[in-house]
Amino acid sequence: MRAPKRSTPGSAPRSTPHGETPYSPASLLRALTANPYDVDELRIHGGTHTEDAPPDNRATRTITLLLALLLGFAVAVAVTDLRRDAAADDSPRTLLEAEVRETRTEADELEARQETLESDVAAAQGEVLDSADSGASQRLASYEIASAGVAMAGPGVTLSLEDSAPLPASPGVESGTVNRVTDGDLQIAVNGLWAAGAEAVAINGHRLSTTSAIRTAGSAVLVDFRPLSPPYVITALGDPEALRSGVEDGETGEYLTEVSTRFGVRYSWESSDELTVPARSVGSLREADVIESERDGPDGGAASDSADSSADTAPDPADDSGSRKDSE
Template sequence: MRPAEHETPHGETPYSPTSLLRALTANPYSVAPLRPHEHPAAEAAPPDNRYTRTITLLLALVLGFAVAVSVLDLRHEAAAEDSPRALLEAEVRETRTEASQLEERRADLESQVADAQAEVLEQGEAGAAERLGAFETAGTGTVLSGPGVVLELDDSAPLPSSPGAGAGTVNRVTDGDLQIAVNGLWAAGAEAISVNGQRVGPSTAIRTAGSAVLVDFHPLSPPYRITALGDAEQLRTTVDESETGEYLQGVSSRFGIRRSWEESEELSVPALPSGTLREASVLEEDSEPASETLPAEEPGTASTAAEGGTEEDSP
């Protein structure tokens, strides 16, 4: 081994930590330059021959095989029946099935209530059933069908963007667009209106929550089909010639909102669910009004006694 040109004191090697710290505070040129054959790591490096290369290759293959097995195992667990995604999908399907069963049960109970109500009305005042039916029709409480039109509003197609930038933006139909369209159909003489199967009544609200449009608190997705019962030609002509038609034409030409009309002789709108009954009480049959339980008195003093007067007050 070639001796160093500049030895450090106390027998330190030129590259020990102590000698380097000492060299920082002393003349840096007094430390011998780094020589590859004198570096401590040169003796610790493994020899580069075919045996070491073979061992390295085998270790790389084993490591790659272990990584591949781990990835396949993770994918199998993600696709298994007891994976979180599968469990969530199963829960969603069960919830939808339960909701459908409850909806059928509600329709059955409403039919039973309607039958019992009709039976009671037949025993009461004449014409009560007809008046109740008129009130329910006016209050969106019954299913209606007949001729009419369907106004469909849909989001725009992806607008063109700069070359290489991918698909452009999409203009969405807003709750304000639906409100204007529905109000225009009402003004044109529509007898009943529904949006994507949701009946629109006097207390129905059309608004936005996040990116979804809500009709009577039910989230809807495009395309929005507005069904209106009435004279199809009159409805379409009146809407197109009104401010509603100008507004829809403007959003269609400026923002690409797609709209179309359909006419049909057989359209149907569902009934709006009635309010929920919170409290009710049954009247006892043996109870009598208070006026009938008063003690019998002479005809001339009965009215004054019932009103809280005295016999001296009567003429």
């Protein structure tokens, strides 16, 4: 096979096919596929194509400085205009804040009207019941207190449970784990307060009754299917000294001390002479039947059918195996 003839440096440069310039990538690719020995020659004759830098003199530096000042002034003017528009009375933020304030005011007015109407309904209901039976309204009031249907106030204690502080981080980890307060912790604390003689209990403003459920869903604690966020403040009405000593001297106190020592869960007590727990929301009455006379009790009132109520079973403090759900 005969090797292609190489051109000498003194010979005339070859023309690239298709009218391409010698230094274009396409011409180099074509020359490489057609005759590899002509590539160096194309690069030599193509020369270097570098752009000339602008002259560095006093006039150029002056123009650059003036352009920089002009650009900075334009940016400052734009920022000032944006801030002025944001602080204007008709800005979107101001209008949204005004709408939120109006909505809150309207909600407060509706809540006040609801309380007034509930008081009127209760008064009218008492008159109707007293007209039929002299002791009906009193029995109804006792039933509402037992079922957490009315708000209560009086002396008591507040037991606050809070997640642990971040634990020391492992090497290569930015933040340590945090031991969360679980639904089991709240169940044990609430059951301990009930056992100590609490007359009414609420967690973060949610009233508890015999059918209340304290559960967990993911990392959230639910009380009657309503999510709560820490710290969890348990309000209990009753004798403050009796409630606190009854909890601390029993198994609940031992459990709280253990979770505080082992997992860093924080808890604190506070006594007060005037605490308030709200009423539990009562479901709407959908159906009702007239009670027959033979089912009436000996005191003239209707005999209530017994119903099994499911209560939350708190875990045994002695069975704590040391496992606790940690989250980053």
